[in-house]
Amino acid sequence: MKELTQKQIFDYLFNNGIENFVGVPDSTMKHFVERGFKKNKILITTREEEAIGIAVGMSLSQSNSLVFMQNAGFANSLSTITSLVQLYQIPIIFLISWRGFLKNDAPEHTKIGKIQPKLLQALSLQSKILSEKNWKVSCDWALKLIKEKKPCTLILKRDFLD
Amino acid sequence: MIRKEAISAVVEKIGNQHIISANGFISRDLFEICDKNSNFYMIGSMGLASSIGLGLALKNTKKKIFVFDGDGNILMNLGSLTTIGMTEPKNLVHVIFDNSSHESTGGQPTATNKIQLSKIAKSTNYKVFQVKTKNQLAKIFQKIKLIPGPIMIIVKIEKSRVVSKRINIEPIKIKNRFMNSLKK
Numbered sequence: 001m002k003e004l005t006q007k008q009i010f011d012y013l014f015n016n017g018i019e020n021f022v023g024v025p026d027s028t029m030k031h032f033v034e035r036g037f038k039k040n041k042i043l044i045t046t047r048e049e050e051a052i053g054i055a056v057g058m059s060l061s062q063s064n065s066l067v068f069m070q071n072a073g074f075a076n077s078l079s080t081i082t083s084l085v086q087l088y089q090i091p092i093i094f095l096i097s098w099r100g101f102l103k104n105d106a107p108e109h110t111k112i113g114k115i116q117p118k119l120l121q122a123l124s125l126q127s128k129i130l131s132e133k134n135w136k137v138s139c140d141w142a143l144k145l146i147k148e149k150k151p152c153t154l155i156l157k158r159d160f161l162d
Numbered sequence: 163m164i165r166k167e168a169i170s171a172v173v174e175k176i177g178n179q180h181i182i183s184a185n186g187f188i189s190r191d192l193f194e195i196c197d198k199n200s201n202f203y204m205i206g207s208m209g210l211a212s213s214i215g216l217g218l219a220l221k222n223t224k225k226k227i228f229v230f231d232g233d234g235n236i237l238m239n240l241g242s243l244t245t246i247g248m249t250e251p252k253n254l255v256h257v258i259f260d261n262s263s264h265e266s267t268g269g270q271p272t273a274t275n276k277i278q279l280s281k282i283a284k285s286t287n288y289k290v291f292q293v294k295t296k297n298q299l300a301k302i303f304q305k306i307k308l309i310p311g312p313i314m315i316i317v318k319i320e321k322s323r324v325v326s327k328r329i330n331i332e333p334i335k336i337k338n339r340f341m342n343s344l345k346k
Contacts, residue, residue, distance in 0.1 A: 057218040087205070
């Protein structure tokens with residue numbers, strides 16, 4: 001996704017009530033994270049589960065959070081999502097980058113990239129894939145869900161090779 | 163002291179302030195000793211009590227947030243200590259009930275009988291205190307009133323077979339009443 005769009009997505013979520021952006025960065029979303037750093041709103045954690053825990057504490061304090069991670073980190077987080085976020089119905093927006101979306105992405109991403117949609121479905125974690133065209137509608141959808149106290153996911157495709 | 167005695171002694175000092183308690187026997191003891199709206203029982207997600215506590219501490223700077231952790235729990239999330247050290251919440255008190263074992267799963271050993279948690283915590287900007295008796299505990303709780311966090315109190319406890327009842331409150335109710343107690 002284009003640099004400008006990533007920055008617009010950050011601004012849009014921030015201007016619509018997301019106060020905290022916690023997570024582990026991925027190069028797929030580097031412009032999003034960079035924008036957040038400029039606004040002094042990013043907290044980088046050591047692992048994705050830790051980020052979710054911090055976001056839960058913030059959410060309990062009525063302060064909305066987004067947790068960002070690569071899909072490798074999403075795989076790390078399955079138990080935390082089921083036994084904390086979903087168990088207590090904590091509204092959090094996950095931003096997950098979809099490594100392994102392109103067939104020739106690095107080999108370590110192939111398997112998780114392939115099963116990611118099925119994992120989301122198995123968790124019953126609602127998700128939308130961000131695009132240049134639909135990002136605003138998808139962000140509105142996510143903002144509406146967390147107002148209803150439901151966690152949800154925005155997916156950022158890895159659409160380039162490096 | 164055994165875990166239940168230690169938790170009881172700490173709760174007496176804390177009063178109605180907010181507590182995030184780790185999963186397993188620690189939360190069960192807290193529930194049985196003194197169930198309150200201001201207790202958040204983390205019944206799953208082992209390791210994350212300190213992270214939830216950090217999120218709360220950063221957003222409620224005028225309230226003191228207490229984390230009740232176990233040695234097994236914090237060893238699962240040592241990275242949390244570095245994030246807490248980096249953000250330096252002045253209102254976070256991290257109490258570790260340390261029996262060098264995974265008591266909730268049958269008493270299997272943890273590394274804290276060979277590795278000093280206090281040294282790790284000190285190197286991540288915590289002010290660290292270690293206690294063994296109720297008297298020491300009382301003194302430390304008096305002392306920390308004047309010290310800005312993050313503070314870690316390691317309470318060395320003995321193993322025991324005392325098991326408290328399971329928490330019988332729905333998780334969503336635990337959350338809602340805790341959130342309401344934060345508003346006060």
